[in-house]
Amino acid sequence: MELVFSGFGIEIIKREGKFFVRYDSGETVSNMIEKEITEDEAIKAQKSEKDAYEVLLLRERRP
Structure with a gap:
Protein backbone atom coordinates (compact mmCIF):
# COMPACT_ATOMS: atom_id res chain seq x y z
CA MET A 1 0.00 0.00 0.00
CA GLU A 2 1.36 3.39 -1.01
CA LEU A 3 -0.03 6.66 0.34
CA VAL A 4 -0.32 8.89 -2.73
CA PHE A 5 -2.01 11.93 -1.18
CA SER A 6 -3.37 13.16 2.13
CA GLY A 7 -5.36 16.37 2.32
CA PHE A 8 -8.78 17.98 1.93
CA GLY A 9 -10.15 15.39 4.38
CA ILE A 10 -9.23 12.41 2.20
CA GLU A 11 -6.40 9.97 1.67
CA ILE A 12 -5.62 8.44 -1.70
CA ILE A 13 -3.78 5.15 -1.65
CA LYS A 14 -2.48 2.87 -4.38
CA ARG A 15 -2.65 -0.85 -3.79
CA GLU A 16 -1.91 -3.54 -6.37
CA GLY A 17 -2.10 -0.99 -9.18
CA LYS A 18 -5.53 0.32 -8.14
CA PHE A 19 -6.40 3.64 -6.54
CA PHE A 20 -8.61 4.00 -3.47
CA VAL A 21 -9.95 7.04 -1.64
CA ARG A 22 -10.42 6.91 2.14
CA TYR A 23 -12.46 9.38 4.12
CA ASP A 24 -14.31 9.66 7.42
CA SER A 25 -18.00 8.76 7.31
CA GLY A 26 -18.86 11.92 9.26
CA GLU A 27 -20.82 10.03 11.90
CA THR A 28 -20.44 10.46 15.65
CA VAL A 29 -18.05 7.52 15.83
CA SER A 30 -15.17 7.80 13.36
CA ASN A 31 -15.54 5.22 10.61
CA MET A 32 -13.18 5.32 7.63
CA ILE A 33 -14.75 4.49 4.28
CA ARG A 62 -21.56 4.72 -8.65
CA PRO A 63 -22.73 1.20 -7.69
Missing part, protein backbone atom coordinates in the same frame (compact mmCIF):
# COMPACT_ATOMS: atom_id res chain seq x y z
CA GLU A 34 -12.61 3.18 1.42
CA LYS A 35 -13.77 3.16 -2.20
CA GLU A 36 -11.99 2.36 -5.44
CA ILE A 37 -11.49 5.29 -7.84
CA THR A 38 -9.91 5.69 -11.26
CA GLU A 39 -6.44 7.13 -11.79
CA ASP A 40 -8.03 10.23 -13.38
CA GLU A 41 -10.23 10.70 -10.30
CA ALA A 42 -7.17 10.31 -8.06
CA ILE A 43 -5.38 13.06 -9.98
CA LYS A 44 -8.43 15.35 -9.91
CA ALA A 45 -9.02 14.88 -6.16
CA GLN A 46 -5.53 16.21 -5.41
CA LYS A 47 -6.12 19.55 -7.16
CA SER A 48 -8.46 21.28 -4.71
CA GLU A 49 -10.97 20.73 -1.95
CA LYS A 50 -13.80 21.30 -4.46
CA ASP A 51 -12.38 18.68 -6.84
CA ALA A 52 -11.93 16.20 -3.99
CA TYR A 53 -15.57 16.73 -2.99
CA GLU A 54 -16.74 16.21 -6.59
CA VAL A 55 -14.82 12.92 -6.80
CA LEU A 56 -16.46 11.73 -3.56
CA LEU A 57 -19.92 12.66 -4.86
CA LEU A 58 -19.33 10.87 -8.16
CA ARG A 59 -18.03 7.80 -6.35
CA GLU A 60 -21.04 7.69 -4.02
CA ARG A 61 -23.40 7.61 -7.02
Whole structure:
Protein backbone atom coordinates (compact mmCIF):
# COMPACT_ATOMS: atom_id res chain seq x y z
CA MET A 1 0.00 0.00 0.00
CA GLU A 2 1.36 3.39 -1.01
CA LEU A 3 -0.03 6.66 0.34
CA VAL A 4 -0.32 8.89 -2.73
CA PHE A 5 -2.01 11.93 -1.18
CA SER A 6 -3.37 13.16 2.13
CA GLY A 7 -5.36 16.37 2.32
CA PHE A 8 -8.78 17.98 1.93
CA GLY A 9 -10.15 15.39 4.38
CA ILE A 10 -9.23 12.41 2.20
CA GLU A 11 -6.40 9.97 1.67
CA ILE A 12 -5.62 8.44 -1.70
CA ILE A 13 -3.78 5.15 -1.65
CA LYS A 14 -2.48 2.87 -4.38
CA ARG A 15 -2.65 -0.85 -3.79
CA GLU A 16 -1.91 -3.54 -6.37
CA GLY A 17 -2.10 -0.99 -9.18
CA LYS A 18 -5.53 0.32 -8.14
CA PHE A 19 -6.40 3.64 -6.54
CA PHE A 20 -8.61 4.00 -3.47
CA VAL A 21 -9.95 7.04 -1.64
CA ARG A 22 -10.42 6.91 2.14
CA TYR A 23 -12.46 9.38 4.12
CA ASP A 24 -14.31 9.66 7.42
CA SER A 25 -18.00 8.76 7.31
CA GLY A 26 -18.86 11.92 9.26
CA GLU A 27 -20.82 10.03 11.90
CA THR A 28 -20.44 10.46 15.65
CA VAL A 29 -18.05 7.52 15.83
CA SER A 30 -15.17 7.80 13.36
CA ASN A 31 -15.54 5.22 10.61
CA MET A 32 -13.18 5.32 7.63
CA ILE A 33 -14.75 4.49 4.28
CA GLU A 34 -12.61 3.18 1.42
CA LYS A 35 -13.77 3.16 -2.20
CA GLU A 36 -11.99 2.36 -5.44
CA ILE A 37 -11.49 5.29 -7.84
CA THR A 38 -9.91 5.69 -11.26
CA GLU A 39 -6.44 7.13 -11.79
CA ASP A 40 -8.03 10.23 -13.38
CA GLU A 41 -10.23 10.70 -10.30
CA ALA A 42 -7.17 10.31 -8.06
CA ILE A 43 -5.38 13.06 -9.98
CA LYS A 44 -8.43 15.35 -9.91
CA ALA A 45 -9.02 14.88 -6.16
CA GLN A 46 -5.53 16.21 -5.41
CA LYS A 47 -6.12 19.55 -7.16
CA SER A 48 -8.46 21.28 -4.71
CA GLU A 49 -10.97 20.73 -1.95
CA LYS A 50 -13.80 21.30 -4.46
CA ASP A 51 -12.38 18.68 -6.84
CA ALA A 52 -11.93 16.20 -3.99
CA TYR A 53 -15.57 16.73 -2.99
CA GLU A 54 -16.74 16.21 -6.59
CA VAL A 55 -14.82 12.92 -6.80
CA LEU A 56 -16.46 11.73 -3.56
CA LEU A 57 -19.92 12.66 -4.86
CA LEU A 58 -19.33 10.87 -8.16
CA ARG A 59 -18.03 7.80 -6.35
CA GLU A 60 -21.04 7.69 -4.02
CA ARG A 61 -23.40 7.61 -7.02
CA ARG A 62 -21.56 4.72 -8.65
CA PRO A 63 -22.73 1.20 -7.69
